[in-house]
Amino acid sequence: MAHRSRISGTALVLRGNDIDTDRIIPARFLKGVSFAGLEAHVFADERSALRARSRMHPFDDAQRRGARILVVNKNFGCGSSREHAPQALQRWGIAAVVGESFGDIFAGNSVAIGMPCLRVSERDAALLQEAVEADGARTFAVDLEEKTIRSGNLVVPVDLSDGARAQLLEGTWDATAVLLAAGPQIEKTAARLPYLNGWA
């Protein structure tokens, strides 16, 4: 798999803390047996609720349709473990999420499909959100090697765990092959576990 060190493109902003995975993809879209087509339903209920009030959700903004970087606030992706949430975002076109903090399971699921969740300070989140909202055509570049997001003169440090960063840089975010490479070491570990061996 190709390594992933740089993600660039236009961005969009979703403000608010504790945006849970039920909001990202409501549970009624979890009834299929594959992830195909989920992009059509990302934030489905929030978008229709705003349309009903003659307001526009950022994911309905035609100007932002090509956005690749999503800028959020605190605890984005909390709640349910549904991988449908990062799958829906990625299939919509998002390649990186930048925010103050993330639900642990969401962040793990995102890395597993090659979409990093990058942490920034509260101040930098506000700075980025203003910059993104001011100009829909402005492009931003996430650099995982130097752990920054850049746009013109704006340079903001981003953080992610060393492990997630290594997986993206080495192209091993799809972990199955790496895990299989352990070979018989897996069964050696099982042979040490008391509960798999009658506590003998």
Place this chain on the structure above:
Amino acid sequence: MPKSLYEKVFDRHVVRPLTGGQHQLFIGLHLIHEVTSPPAFQDLRDRGLTVRHPERTFATQDHANPTTSLLRPYADRENEGQVQALERNVEAFGIRYFSPERGEHGIVHVIGPELGLTQPGMTIACGDSHTPTHGAFGAIAFGIGTSQIRDVLATQTLVMEKLKVRRIEITGRLRPGVYAKDVALHLINVMGAKGGVGFAHEFAGPVVERFSMEERMTLCNMAIEGGARCGYVNPDATTYAWLRGRPYVPGGAAWERAVRDWDSIRSDIDAPYDDLVTIDGSTIEPMVTWGVSVDQSVPVTGTIPTDTEDAGIADAADFMGWQPGQAIAGTPIDVAFIGSCTNGRLSDFQAVADLLAGRDLKVAPHVKALIVPGSQQVRNELVARGLDKLFVTAGFEFREAGCSMCLAINPDRLEGRQVCASSSNRNFKGRQGSPTGRTLLMSPVMVAAAAIAGAVTDPRTLFGTLQ
């Protein structure tokens, strides 16, 4: 060097270190259900892989099945499709499946402990965020996504980073009418929905030590709502008494050896923690959520916050339709739901039944009230005790087992702006199946009080002094 249970159990399961401080971790018990597993099996097939240790994965159906009748095919074609996919997968890969046909199905976090599959010292993974429930037994249990389900199926291992560990001591003694659910809601209120991000939570102290296993499961179940991917309680005599004699628990000499091992994995008395929090249990009130995040709660005697400067509070209050400063008690409800992996166990229903017995209390005429057992075994036991009749006489519907209206992907769901008093675990917007539906989370006893009064009510008032 002294260690916490989390560290001891984690270290035992490390297959090898990986780059960037990650570890390849062996998963002792893998639980699957019909909603999050089908794409993982498909991925496995697409890659020409197989299930490496089918004997360490166990399946059930819980989210999709209807609760009015388990007759197949299910009326909802998508529900039926997910169950058929699960049936094909367990058949093809030789996985033990606890099915309705055999009278064995139930919410995955109810049946795991019931069967004794869940044991101290295990690593337990499931494609479901409420997997920390199993931590009540001193296991390291956490929710995973579908790609990780694929990894566990293919390799029985996962890429994991070590979490930080926070010990949360709940001191003192709970007051009458305060339940494990109230403790969980109070903790999340105090620490915030993101307070536990990056942490495993070790629940301890006299209140937790006195808790039954079912109360410990309720507390650990809600760890994720406080942001912690993993929560646990050190195993003790209460744990062992609950486990002894269950189908997957060893007997005889192996039982004695198991208990010695389980004692050895308890956190050492001088174990280091990354954080320590103490909560005075004697100050906790019966709690109810008013908002759309689980940390947005007040005592049942309380009022809706008026801090409209906080965008989150303002948005939640707007969605829920509150007036600032309004008392939460007296809020009319349309639906009452008692069930879920948080509060769908025998003791949850027994506590409600004890309050209904001999009092001639009836569900308010305008309220639809559901009793949904967490498993067929729980359901069978309720019937054996005659409690199904008691509930039906009081005006509740007595349903088949499943997740039901906790996340509402089966036919059980709210309509329009309905308000639901719910013993489940999430009050997120749209959570109970209607995009504009409203959820108030509370203990099963408070749900019963709300069902009878037709409005949010302090159960201590309705039922008199509670024990």
